[in-house]
Amino acid sequence: MRRVRISVPAPASLRLELVGVPAGSSLTLDLRLEAVMEGVLVSGTVTAALAGECGRCLGEVADTVQAELQELCVYCDAGHPDTERDDKEVSRLDGDLLDLEPALRDAVVLALPLTPLCRPDCPGLCVECGQPWAELPVDHTHERPDPRWAALSRLATGPAPADPDPAHRTDPEP
Ligand SMILES: [Zn+2]
Ligand SMILES: [Zn+2]
Incomplete structure (x- = not known):
């Protein structure tokens, strides 16, 4: 099992009507990679900045959101027999994040507040x-x-x- 912590720019799709992760802002991924029979099991957390409009007063909302992510990355390992080498791990995952994007989007969008508030007692x-x-x-x-x-x-x-x-x-x- 490996732990990988990287930052990637957020895709533009991480948003709901009132609130979302600004496109291009930094997504922090704190992931565990486990080699399993079918591929690589990727699990961990995504932390992202949140910006939007308060559902009560329409004021500015600036917050962070954290989501749990778990995805079996079937093709992560294709053509990479050297899974045990740390130096290749991170760069390889970087490219494979393309595969992770749908799972990441689902996880983050689910974690977005339906009624974002500028502060809890707005x-x-x-x-x-x-x-x-x-x-x-x-x-x-x-x-x-x-x-x-x-x-x-x-x-x-x-x-x-x-x-x-x-x-x-x-x-x-x-
Ligand atoms: Zn009044
Ligand atoms: Zn408010």
């Missing part, structure tokens, strides 16, 4: 004005009830119910 946006809460003063508020909106919400919920207080209904006759 407060999101004010629903009234759309400004990020992080940039608003703590006492930020919108005057409620604005009489015009109050009138609208009365329309939406139907006429106001009759005054239930009996004291108001039976006005004493003079």
Whole structure:
């Protein structure tokens, strides 16, 4: 078994709608290579930079992502009987990463957050004005009830119910 730690430029395919690994940024592969009957079993972790948009406030997300990778590399060994020589191992793997790319893409894309957040407790946006809460003063508020909106919400919920207080209904006759 060998351990190999190398960095390769990220392909452009490692992304979801809101977040992804910037193309050309450095992917760090920390891999174990095991010769098995069928070829070389490659397993280990991929660490990559993450950039995107916060799913709550649309702010910038800068993070890292780590994914587990395991792939049987059937042709890795073809024409290389010298699997035990360290000096050739790394350069050979470098070329064979082409074969690993689909597995690597699957692993990284699966590890991407569906709702990336700029920080775990991102407060999101004010629903009234759309400004990020992080940039608003703590006492930020919108005057409620604005009489015009109050009138609208009365329309939406139907006429106001009759005054239930009996004291108001039976006005004493003079
Ligand atoms: Zn955010
Ligand atoms: Zn607001």
